[in-house]
Amino acid sequence: MSILELRDLSVTYRTEGGDVPAVRGVDLTIEAGDTVGLAGESGCGKSTIAGAVLRLLPAGTRVDGQVLLDGEDVYEMKPGRLRAVRWTSAAIVFQGALHSLNPVHRVGAQIAEAIRVHGSVDGRAIATRVGALLEQVGIPASRASRYPHQLSGGQRQRVLIALALACEPKLLIADEPTTALDVMVQAQVLDLLASLQRDHGLAMLFITHDLSVLTHACRRLAVMYAGRIVETGLGVDVFRDPQHPYSRALAGAFPTIGDPASRLRPSGLAGDPPDPSALPTGCPFHPRCAVAVDACRTTDVRLLPVGSASSEASAACVHVETR
């Protein structure tokens, strides 16, 4: 059974200015132990998906479609059941470790709280577990008595990962876990996530705008634009041979060091992401698309399988040749 399955998921925020469709019909499946990356610009709906999985969205937000966690519909769970699956079935590591940790509690106590809420109450057993979790993410157990401000940015991010692992979830959702970190520390955290995935069979949904990081960390990729997935496939394929013009622009933003083609030629995407409350007609990407034709203004293409049968690839563009 898939650890996570999103079926035609739509999320609409209710604001004073009217309804804002943030996610518009997303299908996504993550098998146990698999790593899936969700890429896209600010406002494309990728973080909304993270919140939707564990019902962490603001009250009043409209959610349509289904979120199946280990086969069970998250939106039909009773409050007690929901509390139980948060942390134990799936846990989230948020961006900005400084703000996710409580500044007035020692980091060990914050991890212990998560363990206590979900079962174990034996003080000594909890302390041992906290120490083991910290060691697992590469922090000496003695640092459990530190406060968040006494740790560096990289260490705080590791504490958040330890916290997420406290109840041995099957799925880890990581929302921009390395964005605020330095290159070398980013490499350390990615290395840690990869070893956790390898050694514990942890499934991962990795969310960031950095396509190069995702290609490195994930087996499969999904590229989002304006609330929809516009391309999915194996990470290397999406990065090396993108099918959708948007994925192509995203991949082009990461120059290959040593490649004369990108030397002194920064490449990017003109314009800004569309306002979700006033999406363009047809394909929402057409105003920024380098290869848009007349049909793009009226035709809204859905995901279609592309490439060879083994590639698991699909893309939503009038230009792609469907398999």
Next chain:
Amino acid sequence: MSDDLDAWPIIDTTDTLVSVRGAHVRFGAVRGAGAGAVRAVDGVDLEVARGEVLALVGESGCGKTTLIRSMIGLEPLAEGSITVDGHEVTRNARQLRSLRRRAQMIFQDPTGALNPRHTIFEAVAEGLRIHRISGDETELVTAALASAGLRPPERYLRRFPHELSGGQRQRVLIAAAMALDPVVLLADEPVASLDASIRGEILALMRSYVDTHGVSIIAVTHDLGLAWNIADRVAVMYLGRIVELGPTEEVLADPQHPYTRALLSVVPETRRMEQQILQGETPDPSRMPTGCRFHPRCPVVASGEAARLGIEARCRGEDPVLTVRSVGHTAACHL
């Protein structure tokens, strides 16, 4: 790679714009903490030519931001000297004001750098007023906005920062800087806070001012891809000192310092290199390691290669100086 070298721009170093000589910046020692002063910049020599783009790369805490701040007198030098366009950076307020017109800072976070209650017009006009630039204010502002790609500029004048996207805000800051006709832009992580997709456009804009206005750019960044995209030369900093310096294609295609090699190996895009993930973080610059400042984290020392080559004692005891590796390419390593 070397076949293409003739195609790269040649930097004429005789036309020096920014000159840094033996620069040291120290932050006060904490009494009773048992540590010395923080040696944020610890002996830097650097020359940047007119119309040159230099990328200053390194991890957080390596002193790269402190170094560019010292170029406009925001961090006084404990030792050494800096000249910009022939004028020495002093503590004299009048001279500093004139210097700060010619050397403009671009900050990482455009949202924090713009006053949320000021219109875009005011954001650009403020600098013109401070530096008493003559001419029609509205004309200067609209011309600056248009040259930064905010077209038609009239559409932006009365808007507020929150009505703009991150990329547009960074364009406003670049327009505000370029409106003062500077000789050098000091850019501190100019695109790090922006979506990856729009970074290229901002970098292309900055690079275009080099061609049209002959401005120089010193870009502080941890992103080696950015250096490959826009920089003529790369300077790699570690714990307050430049450890490798040279033409971009030399430093990034044929790195000489183990630290540069490690930085390159962790760029997610670089599949051809075996990852060398350095453990821990940059050491405390108030407790500088003896010998080569990089030796406690150096993979060459850790792997025993330095011992096999018979240089380990020097790595631990002798501070290496920059030595020439090829034309214009220097590195500070005993290897």
